[in-house]
Amino acid sequence: MTGINWEDPFCAEGNNCFRIGTDELGNAYIAVAGQEDTPLTDTTKALRTMILDIKAGKADHLL
Template sequence: MSSAALKRKAQEVSSYWEAPFCGEGANCFRLGTDAEGNTYIAVTGHEDRPLTDTREVLAKLILDIKAGKADHVL
C-alpha cells in the first residue's frame, strides 16, 4: 500500500482508535481497527503513519514483545 493510500486509510479508521497506551517513559501508542479486519499500531500523535497488518500478525508481534523477544532493541 502506498504511503498516500496508507495515510487515507489511517484517517478513515480514526474513529476506531483506542485510548493511548503509555508504558514506562514517554512512549505512547494507540491501537486501531478498520471494517476490513486490519489492525493498526501508531505512536500517539502520529496516527497518520501507522504500522498496519492483519490482526493475527500484529497480535503475534505484541505477544512476542511482551515475551521479551524485542528487549535487545529497546
C-alpha cells in the same frame, strides 16, 4: 482511506506509547501514540502478536 477505530494507547516505561486500530474492513493498524496519521498496517493477529511479544520482553529494543 476508511476510518480507523483506535484502541487506548499501550505505554511501556518512559515515553514508549503506541496504539492499535482497525477499520470497517477488518484491516489492522499500529502507530506511535500521537502520530496516528502515519500508521503501519498488517493483520490484527500479526500486530497483536508483536505487541504481546514486546510486552513480554522478547523484543524490548524495538520500542
